[in-house]
Amino acid sequence: MFEFLTYKVQKHTLKSKKTEPSQKKRRKKMSEQTPISDPYAYLNMVKNPDGSITRLPSNRPCTAATPDPSPQNPAVSKDLPVNHSKSTWLRLYVPTSAVTDGVVSSQKLPVVVYYHGGGFVMCSVDFLCFHEFCSEMARDLNAIVVSPSYRLAPEHRLPAAYEDGTEALEWIKKSDDEWIKSHADLSNVFLMGTSAGGNLAYNVGLRSADSVSDLSPLQIRGLILHHPFFGAKERCGSEIRLENDQICPPVVTDVMWDLSLPVGVDRDHEYSNPTVGDGSENLEKIGRLGWKVMVIGGELDPMVDWQRDVAKLMKKKRVEVVEQFNGDDGHGAEIMDPSKRKALFVSIGSFVSSSSAP
Template sequence: MSLKSVTVLTTYLIYASIVAKSAMDPYKALNIILNPNGTLTRLSIPPQSPPSPDPTLPTAVLSKDLTINQSKHTWARIYLPHKALDYSPNTNSKLPLIVFYHGGGFLFYSANSTYFHDFCVRMANDTQSVVVSVDYRLAPEHRLPAAYEDSVEALHWIKSSNDPWLRHADYSRCYLMGESAGGNIAYTAGLRAAAEVDQIKPLKIKGLILIQPFFGGTKRTPSEVRLAEDQTLPLPITDLMWNLSLPVGVDRDYEYSNPTIKGGAKILDRIKALGWKVAVFGVEGDPLVDRERELVGLLQHKGVQVVGLFYQGGRHGIFVGDPSMSVKVFDLLKTLH
């Protein structure tokens, strides 16, 4: 039996036990089927939105799709405020650059998913920024670190791109942002980018915006226990997402899942020296909130400039799904500009 077959079998056995205890089938809840070859059949595709590249249309934000790596089928959707076309890209009117990584437990969604497309449109318009939303490879077909590699590759692609829309971006004011699994990706891509600051010039990362970042660990946190049967993100689903996305043979205390393991990444000292600012958004109604607080505590301990912005109530995904909460993210961005 191959290693992949053993992994698939192990996955079934682990989650048969979880389902028996929780009376919940995470596969059914997510509407997916795990195939014998380790791929997923996704029985429902979230709504998608086309780009709006035509500058003659009365839209506040233009958008278009560009290929990053054809062999990996990775691409990005670029968002440009329409007002930027009124100015030459060679003037002092250049806009901040936000590189955004979508969420979805590493298994779902894309840069053209309506849920994230609408958020990026609002963000580009509200903050008057150029937004590059990266479409990375998904697990389990491409387990981590594939998404991290794609996300860093996107930074190298941006810095060498000749696309006229990107000429409106101020590469010296670049922020990496992600929501949920995308927040995990933004954090890890940031760690990797910190080791490559000379290679990604003229891109100059100023900070990380982590919106309810998806992290885990083998020991349950109080918020995970308190919200174990949360309707939005119950434990059987988060456990399954990790099992399908982490490298074969590791558990949730691996560095991709648990950023606090072994005292945190050594490269955080570099992030401190670079003066990056980090913001972590969370809500008390999210089972992941204690993980997010742990990350804030780690960064504080390492001397990184970090702010934790936590709100009462809420749910996982609220900062993207609820425009009134999205504004809290946009308002912070405007203070950073």
């Protein structure tokens, strides 16, 4: 859903700080917002009589990879196929400083596997907002960033995206790509995602905890869940409080879950609600493996209470969790507002440094 709001947010960030309303005023303004009457129209989709959807053409900006190591590019990037039969691919980012003037540094860099958002039903790796986010993250973290695509619902309902996310790890493990071989430290890998991508990173992490030996030499050190997409059949307090949110309204996330969950299950399925049934057994495996988890959210995100509940569950399962909830942020704030990224990447960089192998 991010592409419908990017330009509005960028315009807002051009205002001086003096004209920005306080958090209290923002909350009041949000409570007065008009409810979304047609969630499919909001998503630029049409629901067909047979239950399928038609995605309408839009002007959402996409961009090509940036292989040129010029100073204007925070990172060099290129697109590579993962699975031809599924039409999945990935975009690989390396900090421009690591390849400037053709000099290959002997220093191996940590790897961040980043899954994009979009409620499992929309968006792509090559959206401009995700491309810029990953490019800046590669530069600021001095890390390799791998951003895999995954099949979208409802054409491919969950767990298809989880399978594709896991397959991307296999691709990295087996890759003979020169950038991977020259720059990537496969012993320091972190799974990260925004919104649905955060949900994906969480579930790929759970699956990977069961197959650590199969992924060798790739070693996961932690998960970074950025505004992760969780929910349940019953509304949480923040969903009720922020029901008219214009960025990620609950009436829209309802549609996303209806389109992406397996047919015949409700929102209390483990894919959407990790707290059901006292949580997953694999969470305890993550704790034993010593993986750390960073949960990042915003107080103006309708899903923030679910994000806190999942963090609480992980702590209960003896997983080391770092929480960062920003009082003035809505869903996916740093994706839509570039001015917020620097502080985010400083926090993530500290987390990666503290979680990396000696």
